[in-house]
Amino acid sequence: MKNFKDKIVVITGAASGIGWALAERLTKEGAQLVLSDLNEQALVEKAKILSAIAIPANVGVEADIKYLVDQTILHYGRIDLFVSNAGIAYPAGIDIAIDKWKQIYDINVLSQVYAAKYVLPIMLAQGSGYLLNTASAAGLLTEFNSAPYTVTKHASVALSEWLALNYKNKGIQVSVLCPAAVKTPMIANSPSLEKYAIEVEEVIDKVIEALAENRFMISTHAYIDQLFRLKGNNYEEYLQTMEKYRKETEELDQHRQS
Numbered sequence: 001m002k003n004f005k006d007k008i009v010v011i012t013g014a015a016s017g018i019g020w021a022l023a024e025r026l027t028k029e030g031a032q033l034v035l036s037d038l039n040e041q042a043l044v045e046k047a048k049i050l051s052a053i054a055i056p057a058n059v060g061v062e063a064d065i066k067y068l069v070d071q072t073i074l075h076y077g078r079i080d081l082f083v084s085n086a087g088i089a090y091p092a093g094i095d096i097a098i099d100k101w102k103q104i105y106d107i108n109v110l111s112q113v114y115a116a117k118y119v120l121p122i123m124l125a126q127g128s129g130y131l132l133n134t135a136s137a138a139g140l141l142t143e144f145n146s147a148p149y150t151v152t153k154h155a156s157v158a159l160s161e162w163l164a165l166n167y168k169n170k171g172i173q174v175s176v177l178c179p180a181a182v183k184t185p186m187i188a189n190s191p192s193l194e195k196y197a198i199e200v201e202e203v204i205d206k207v208i209e210a211l212a213e214n215r216f217m218i219s220t221h222a223y224i225d226q227l228f229r230l231k232g233n234n235y236e237e238y239l240q241t242m243e244k245y246r247k248e249t250e251e252l253d254q255h256r257q258s
Helices: 017-028 040-050 062-076 098-126 147-170 200-212 222-233 235-257
Strands: 008-012 032-036 081-084 129-134 172-178 217-219
Touching: 008 017, 008 062, 008 098, 017 032, 017 040, 017 200, 032 040, 032 062, 062 098, 081 098, 098 129, 098 147, 098 172, 129 147, 129 200, 147 172, 172 200, 200 217, 217 222, 222 235
Parallel strands: 008 032, 008 081, 081 129, 129 172, 172 217
Antiparallel strands: none
16 A cells, blocks of 8 residues: 555554554545544544544444444445554463453454454455554564463464455455554553664554555564564574573563662
8 A cells, every 4th residue: 555645544542652653644644544542532632633533442342343444434435444553461471360361352352353354344345455453573472571462462463464365365455563662651661672662653664664565564673573583493592592582671670670
């Protein structure tokens, strides 16, 4: 998708972070935006800035995604790009309560399933369309501080890959965004993430470039690419290297706590 002028774009998790930065950029590119977020007050305020339509939604609820899609069609009659960007993260091990596992799975994975379920029939009828799913570098490697985040982001990458393989021959493009640390509120007070963090504008530049090339994988950090290649070529060496990163992460974060 090289030209965004007059394209109809839906973005979830649009009131802050990557979602908001992408909304700002696409507005400058001439797109017509429908923004969604759980934080209704912030969403309405941000949408007003861009003269965009605001539709609050809990993306982990199927009915909310269906409503978001239906309302967009009522307003514009089509959807050219659907960005499933909303997600949550929290530090947790394997032993957290099951309801927390279900919550993060609903938001990080099922929200993207719901989006595909309701958007794909529209895009297939149009003969074109684009799905952009925000996963994470944790979906390629591992986030040491959160088992649920790692697991759900792996699932997001897998879902995106399945969609890409099954719908490209039907005129539908799919990309998955796998950023490592980005300077947003999500990494506040985490020295191990702050060390490698880049500005959100750098992420958006990479997204726009990848969409123009219809490229599936959108990575943001060279060291993540290197580790991902190592994972494919030599899993044992990859695990040894990641163990070194894990120790470094613990030392950095413990230093902040002390």
